[in-house]
Amino acid sequence: MSPTSQPVAVIALHGGAGTLTRRAITPAQQSLYRETLTQILQAGQALLAQGASALDAVTEAVRLLEECPLFNAGKGAVYTSEARHELDACVMRGSDLASGAVAGVRCLRNPVLAARAVLASGSPVLLIGEGAERFALARGCEAVAPDWFGTAERLAQLHSVQASAGQAPALDHDAQNLLAALPTSPLDERSKFGTVGAVALDAQGHLAAATSTGGVTNKLPGRVGDSPLVGAGTYANDRTVAVSCTGMGEAFIRALAAHDVSALMDYAGLSLADAAHRVVMDKLPPLGGRGGLIAVDRHGRVALPFNTEGMYRGWARVGAAPRVAIYADEEDGTQP
Amino acid sequence: MSPTSQPVAVIALHGGAGTLTRRAITPAQQSLYRETLTQILQAGQALLAQGASALDAVTEAVRLLEECPLFNAGKGAVYTSEARHELDACVMRGSDLASGAVAGVRCLRNPVLAARAVLASGSPVLLIGEGAERFALARGCEAVAPDWFGTAERLAQLHSVQASAGQAPALDHDAQNLLAALPTSPLDERSKFGTVGAVALDAQGHLAAATSTGGVTNKLPGRVGDSPLVGAGTYANDRTVAVSCTGMGEAFIRALAAHDVSALMDYAGLSLADAAHRVVMDKLPPLGGRGGLIAVDRHGRVALPFNTEGMYRGWARVGAAPRVAIYADEEDGTQP
Numbered sequence: 001m002s003p004t005s006q007p008v009a010v011i012a013l014h015g016g017a018g019t020l021t022r023r024a025i026t027p028a029q030q031s032l033y034r035e036t037l038t039q040i041l042q043a044g045q046a047l048l049a050q051g052a053s054a055l056d057a058v059t060e061a062v063r064l065l066e067e068c069p070l071f072n073a074g075k076g077a078v079y080t081s082e083a084r085h086e087l088d089a090c091v092m093r094g095s096d097l098a099s100g101a102v103a104g105v106r107c108l109r110n111p112v113l114a115a116r117a118v119l120a121s122g123s124p125v126l127l128i129g130e131g132a133e134r135f136a137l138a139r140g141c142e143a144v145a146p147d148w149f150g151t152a153e154r155l156a157q158l159h160s161v162q163a164s165a166g167q168a169p170a171l172d173h174d175a176q177n178l179l180a181a182l183p184t185s186p187l188d189e190r191s192k193f194g195t196v197g198a199v200a201l202d203a204q205g206h207l208a209a210a211t212s213t214g215g216v217t218n219k220l221p222g223r224v225g226d227s228p229l230v231g232a233g234t235y236a237n238d239r240t241v242a243v244s245c246t247g248m249g250e251a252f253i254r255a256l257a258a259h260d261v262s263a264l265m266d267y268a269g270l271s272l273a274d275a276a277h278r279v280v281m282d283k284l285p286p287l288g289g290r291g292g293l294i295a296v297d298r299h300g301r302v303a304l305p306f307n308t309e310g311m312y313r314g315w316a317r318v319g320a321a322p323r324v325a326i327y328a329d330e331e332d333g334t335q336p
Numbered sequence: 337m338s339p340t341s342q343p344v345a346v347i348a349l350h351g352g353a354g355t356l357t358r359r360a361i362t363p364a365q366q367s368l369y370r371e372t373l374t375q376i377l378q379a380g381q382a383l384l385a386q387g388a389s390a391l392d393a394v395t396e397a398v399r400l401l402e403e404c405p406l407f408n409a410g411k412g413a414v415y416t417s418e419a420r421h422e423l424d425a426c427v428m429r430g431s432d433l434a435s436g437a438v439a440g441v442r443c444l445r446n447p448v449l450a451a452r453a454v455l456a457s458g459s460p461v462l463l464i465g466e467g468a469e470r471f472a473l474a475r476g477c478e479a480v481a482p483d484w485f486g487t488a489e490r491l492a493q494l495h496s497v498q499a500s501a502g503q504a505p506a507l508d509h510d511a512q513n514l515l516a517a518l519p520t521s522p523l524d525e526r527s528k529f530g531t532v533g534a535v536a537l538d539a540q541g542h543l544a545a546a547t548s549t550g551g552v553t554n555k556l557p558g559r560v561g562d563s564p565l566v567g568a569g570t571y572a573n574d575r576t577v578a579v580s581c582t583g584m585g586e587a588f589i590r591a592l593a594a595h596d597v598s599a600l601m602d603y604a605g606l607s608l609a610d611a612a613h614r615v616v617m618d619k620l621p622p623l624g625g626r627g628g629l630i631a632v633d634r635h636g637r638v639a640l641p642f643n644t645e646g647m648y649r650g651w652a653r654v655g656a657a658p659r660v661a662i663y664a665d666e667e668d669g670t671q672p
Contacts, residue, residue: 135556231595253566260595
């Protein structure tokens with residue numbers, strides 16, 4: 001874990017943070033999450049081992065997380081208050097601070113690839129809505145029908161949230177049945193901050209970060225959280241650190257959580273562990289900022305702090321076994 | 337200018353930065369810009385003198401700048417590549433980091449008031465597109481027809497930019513005539529980074545910042561710059577500073593320009609002048625970040641640095657005459 005002159009490539013990822021619900025968790029459900037995280041870590045690890053850039057590794061890891069309906073990004077994204085999907089993503093390269101992001105897109109299968117196309121274009125950083133969709137489609141990103149993202153579980157979550165907020169008519173029978181089956185995951189999906197993200201250091205010593213999300217269940221149409229915003233939910237700078245956040249997006253925006261970790265390291269001389277702890281444990285909670293972040297610094301150190309009861313998380317150094325964890329009381333292998 | 341235990345309320349504002357074009361500038365044109373800036377400073381100054389909050393003062397100053405067709409925000413906003421208007425704005429309160437922002441709105445007369453309504457709601461921070469419009473209209477913001485924002489000068493600028501980029505068909509006769517009359521302002525409107533913004537310290541010692549823009553002429557539909565992004569184009573924190581930026585938005589996003597000024601003061605112990613200079617003169621140029629910013633710190637010090645040939649700018653302390661300047665070789669009354 002200590003820094004070396006020749007850093008070993010490493011990737012870390014998260015699949016959201018939130019409230020722990022021990023009831024209704026079967027060993028099989030837990031295993032499904034752990035195995036999926038491990039597989040995606042291995043995919044990123046393999047890329048890094050082949051000499052891929054950190055940017056390629058985090059893009060591919062987030063694409064795989066988007067493809068997996070277990071997580072709130074891409075396929076399996078949560079619903080807005082109007083029962084639609086509005087997706088956000090961001091990628092950033094630490095070597096030159098190149099960045100690309102999309103927000104409020106509805107028909108792009110992999111928002112992270114759209115963000116990557118924006119980065120590659122070299123001109124805009126953030127594109128929103130239909131303009132972002134047209135830009136991405138013109139650059140070869142894949143379109144899907146709006147209902148491609150939906151799953152029965154997510155729709156039941158929307159109905160559950162709306163019912164508890166008094167916003168919804170009576171649930172139909174199908175939704176009632178689905179609701180009775182919730183939660184189906186180790187973290188309570190109704191109070192989880194769903195986001196996926198990855199950070200990596202490559203063999204050339206470069207950092208990168210990527211984040212993607214469907215936002216929060218029952219969100220206002222047009223609401224954008226921290227995920228696609230450079231410095232809020234996503235940041236990478238070869239001088240310091242790569243960061244991807246998950247949590248109450250508004251607090252992470254107001255705290256500039258990702259950039260603040262970098263600034264504390266760069267200007268106050270804090271270690272990665274101290275800077276990440278300060279932001280997650282001291283600065284975010286007064287703003288209502290429940291959640292966490294994953295970070296890799298330029299020496300290859302890893303930090304995965306969160307202030308909730310759990311965070312789907314893992315990391316893998318090239319040449320070593322991946323480590324995966326969900327709960328706060330689990331050892332995730334990182335060191336302070 | 338030196339800090340006192342009882343700071344005097346102060347407001348500063350900008351109306352964009354850019355390339356200086358000395359040809360075609362008449363004394364009357366220069367005077368119009370200077371008088372307008374002075375009047376808006378006086379309006380903000382009067383509010384602060386009456387005990388208004390910094391947030392109210394910057395909101396009103398930016399609303400007045402939006403109403404003025406001389407500046408690229410609200411009425412007089414530039415056109416997108418599709419000859420439409422897409423407007424962005426942000427407000428932030430330093431006492432509690434409360435923030436509100438809208439991006440890509442097309443029918444709201446005063447985007448800064450929509451941003452203020454988002455802040456007041458206490459829940460979302462950033463709303464985009466139609467969702468932002470519906471949210472603001474439901475809270476009493478005024479709608480206007482899409483052509484309300486347009487001016488003949490801005491349309492001629494679009495045609496000029498598109499013609500030089502080989503993107504446009506032959507100009508019609510009206511546009512040719514208008515083009516021949518350009519530039520009509522001290523800064524070359526075709527290479528100006530149009531934004532308006534205000535920062536203030538109130539008598540209670542609280543800071544606030546507001547920024548509003550139409551973006552850049554001929555921008556891609558959906559492109560969002562730094563103005564509506566907390567920490568990029570707009571930031572306020574009572575611990576440190578209030579900042580509003582204007583310039584090549586993409587570079588200001590990648591640099592987290594506004595938050596970086598605050599972080600340099602907070603973590604590296606730099607003075608306002610040194611922190612603002614570092615960001616504008618050292619950190620932004622390597623990213624292509626032409627432009628500038630206005631800043632007021634918690635002691636009431638003012639900094640208005642820019643790395644272009646000019647920036648429409650001014651500041652006014654309660655009880656003293658406003659200072660206004662455009663060019664780099666003009667004394668604006670601030671001290672390093």
